[in-house]
Amino acid sequence: MKYSSQMVAKNYFIFALVLLAGEMLFGLILGTQYIAGDFLFPEIPFNVARMVHTNLLIVLILFGFMGSAYYLVPEESERELWSPLLANIMFWVFAAAGVATILGYLLVPYATLAELTYNNLLPTMGREFLEQPTITKIGIVVVALAFVLNIGMTILKGRKTVITVVLLTGLLGLAVFFLFAFYVPDNLVLDKFFWWYVVHLWVEGVWELILGAILSFVLIKVTGVDREHIDKWLYLIIAMTLVSGIVGTGHHYFYIGAPSYWLWIGSIASAVEPLPFFLMILYAFTMAKQRRIDHDNKMALTWAKGTAVMAFLGAGVLGFLHTLAPVNFFTHGTQLTAAHGHLSFFGAYIMILFTIISYAMPILRGRPHGNCAKAQAVERKAFWMMVIGMLGVTSALVIAGTMQVFLQRLPDVDALSFMATQTEIVPVYMVRLAFGVMSVLGLLTYFYSFFVKEEA
Amino acid sequence: MSERITKSMARNIYFGGSLFAILVFAGLSVDTVQRVPELSHADKITESVARGKNLWEVNNCVGCHTIMGEGAYYAPELGNVFDRRGAGNEEAFKAYMQGWMAAQPLSEPGRRKMPQFHLSEAQVNDLADFLIWTSRIDDNEWPPNIEG
Numbered sequence: 001m002k003y004s005s006q007m008v009a010k011n012y013f014i015f016a017l018v019l020l021a022g023e024m025l026f027g028l029i030l031g032t033q034y035i036a037g038d039f040l041f042p043e044i045p046f047n048v049a050r051m052v053h054t055n056l057l058i059v060l061i062l063f064g065f066m067g068s069a070y071y072l073v074p075e076e077s078e079r080e081l082w083s084p085l086l087a088n089i090m091f092w093v094f095a096a097a098g099v100a101t102i103l104g105y106l107l108v109p110y111a112t113l114a115e116l117t118y119n120n121l122l123p124t125m126g127r128e129f130l131e132q133p134t135i136t137k138i139g140i141v142v143v144a145l146a147f148v149l150n151i152g153m154t155i156l157k158g159r160k161t162v163i164t165v166v167l168l169t170g171l172l173g174l175a176v177f178f179l180f181a182f183y184v185p186d187n188l189v190l191d192k193f194f195w196w197y198v199v200h201l202w203v204e205g206v207w208e209l210i211l212g213a214i215l216s217f218v219l220i221k222v223t224g225v226d227r228e229h230i231d232k233w234l235y236l237i238i239a240m241t242l243v244s245g246i247v248g249t250g251h252h253y254f255y256i257g258a259p260s261y262w263l264w265i266g267s268i269a270s271a272v273e274p275l276p277f278f279l280m281i282l283y284a285f286t287m288a289k290q291r292r293i294d295h296d297n298k299m300a301l302t303w304a305k306g307t308a309v310m311a312f313l314g315a316g317v318l319g320f321l322h323t324l325a326p327v328n329f330f331t332h333g334t335q336l337t338a339a340h341g342h343l344s345f346f347g348a349y350i351m352i353l354f355t356i357i358s359y360a361m362p363i364l365r366g367r368p369h370g371n372c373a374k375a376q377a378v379e380r381k382a383f384w385m386m387v388i389g390m391l392g393v394t395s396a397l398v399i400a401g402t403m404q405v406f407l408q409r410l411p412d413v414d415a416l417s418f419m420a421t422q423t424e425i426v427p428v429y430m431v432r433l434a435f436g437v438m439s440v441l442g443l444l445t446y447f448y449s450f451f452v453k454e455e456a
Numbered sequence: 457m458s459e460r461i462t463k464s465m466a467r468n469i470y471f472g473g474s475l476f477a478i479l480v481f482a483g484l485s486v487d488t489v490q491r492v493p494e495l496s497h498a499d500k501i502t503e504s505v506a507r508g509k510n511l512w513e514v515n516n517c518v519g520c521h522t523i524m525g526e527g528a529y530y531a532p533e534l535g536n537v538f539d540r541r542g543a544g545n546e547e548a549f550k551a552y553m554q555g556w557m558a559a560q561p562l563s564e565p566g567r568r569k570m571p572q573f574h575l576s577e578a579q580v581n582d583l584a585d586f587l588i589w590t591s592r593i594d595d596n597e598w599p600p601n602i603e604g
């Protein structure tokens with residue numbers, strides 16, 4: 001560790017991993033409720049478990065992004081963080097607000113939570129992924145502003161690199177687009193239209209900038225390739241991202257009451273979206289091949305390459321599968337959507353966090369050369385368990401979604417009802433759950449690797 | 457490939473391309489916002505429809521159901537439930553909704569459960585109005601059939 005203020009990242013990383021464990025555990029609850037409808041009812045209805053699952057996911061990624069920025073920005077800027085104190089205070093504020101919100105979901109009915117938090121003053125609750133009480137949303141804005149200020153000041157006062165400028169652009173975009181979460185018009189169509197300004201422009205826009213910046217930082221560190229080269233790749237990747245991804249928002253405007261020109265525009269623009277993910281694979285593997293140093297932390301490079309491949313499969317391949325309007329007409333809102341959501345979130349945004357954590361945590365724990373070989377061997381097992389587990393989960397969901405299309409959507413006469421179709425799919429949901437268990441075991445193995453000691 | 461592209465070329469593609477994309481998207485968004493009132497029959501958004509939308513939100517219905525294909529995939533699509541259960545008759549649909557909401561949760565073992573929300577008759581009526589309005593949005597003829 002070059003700068004002592006990088007240490008603030010440690011809490012953020014650890015907390016992100018703890019939340020990930022919670023998220024995956026609630027995934028298992030959801031997966032069980034898909035098979036046994038009574039499971040945990042009425043204590044934890046499906047919608048509550050789902051909110052906990054998806055909100056933990058988003059919050060853990062935000063913690064991970066913040067930790068990544070606090071770790072890499074001082075090193076890139078060649079100076080201490082502008083205010084380590086502010087970063088530490090914000091950690092506790094955000095952690096407390098997050099825990100309180102999750103407890104709110106679990107302890108009182110959602111409508112009561114809305115009442116208790118005065119949702120009627122500025123109604124923002126009850127939309128997918130943005131279920132947080134308005135007061136929590138305001139808290140998120142405050143934390144994000146303090147964070148962007150801290151990172152921005154550090155960058156402005158220090159050495160400016162392409163990586164930090166791209167990272168800052170992404171973080172600013174993240175904060176700005178979140179403001180659309182406060183716009184909830186009475187017209188459901190407009191509501192949905194701008195809801196995607198948060199969700200799509202995050203995951204297929206500004207978050208990809210953050211992803212690219214973190215990936216580039218780790219690649220420089222573990223391969224030693226020269227910066228000119230890295231910068232050029234990074235620019236090309238994010239150029240493709242924004243050129244395709246911004247107008248690509250249109251792939252959500254096919255069937256929600258927006259004008260029909262989106263059928264063409266959304267299909268064409270989003271069909272290009274897999275390209276930046278493909279470039280990421282070329283990027284990671286080319287840099288690995290041209291490496292000038294052999295870093296002892298082998299796992300960091302493994303995670304980096306894995307991120308590129310899995311993000312391409314989840315976002316690029318599974319995204320493309322349903323992004324053309326005539327296909328989406330039949331797949332819209334089926335288990336195929338869930339399949340894509342899982343592999344893209346995991347492959348892109350969870351795996352990039354494993355990448356930076358795998359690189360940075362050993363250093364933060366006083367091991368500049370990475371964990372010992374034995375610990376890395378355990379971590380490699382964890383890598384494969386999680387990757388195969390999530391590939392299994394999503395393969396099962398692809399089959400489930402395909403069955404849904406053929407049983408419920410395609411037939412003109414004698415189409416099965418939604419509920420009857422779900423009954424047919426139950427065996428596939430069992431396979432999904434089994435692979436979900438494998439993913440969780442992989443995560444536990446990963447945690448265990450932190451405690452593996454060198455043989456004396 | 458990357459050998460022929462210099463760093464400054466890559467940077468210019470990034471800035472130029474992004475600016476172009478932002479302008480196109482902003483222009484299309486402005487046009488969409490102007491055309492949505494007609495496509496969604498915004499003049500039919502009564503106070504009851506608006507209250508219904510709020511009830512839809514504060515009870516987190518979207519945590520299990522889809523509406524026009526978006527939401528959770530645990531329970532049936534409700535953007536067209538008026539067509540499916542009401543068959544064009546508003547009164548019949550409202551009567552159906554009162555019965556349905558009161559009957560939850562159904563006691564069939566193993567079946568996926570919908571919670572009891574303890575809504576008043578007026579509130580269920582508002583929800584029904586919201587779902588009736590939603591079913592009439594011009595959404596390019598989605599879903600493919602009545603099952604949603």
Ligand code: HEM
Nearest residue numbers: 203251270273315319320322323332333337341344345348
């Ligand atoms: C890492 C990047 C990505 C992430 C994290 C992601 C995540 C998601 C999620 C969670 C949904 C479901 C949203 C909902 O609940 O309604 C979704 C929907 C969708 N995504 Fe992505 N996505 C990514 C990239 C892509 C790409 C590159 C494409 C196209 C090539 C794509 C195409 C779609 C389409 C068409 C839908 C709508 C599915 C439907 O109609 O039900 N996504 N995405």
Ligand code: HEM
Nearest residue numbers: 024027028030031337338341342345346350436528529530
């Ligand atoms: C441990 C294994 C997991 C299981 C069994 C599981 C199960 C589920 C289930 C049943 C749903 C609800 C689908 C519905 O609405 O009907 C869901 C939603 C979701 N989960 Fe998971 N999950 C798991 C792990 C994960 C992981 C690791 C991630 C991300 C990295 C994730 C991201 C999501 C997202 C984004 C959604 C919303 C999807 C959408 O709206 O399309 N899950 N999950």
Ligand SMILES: [Fe+2]
Nearest residue numbers: 200204249251
């Ligand atoms: Fe999208």
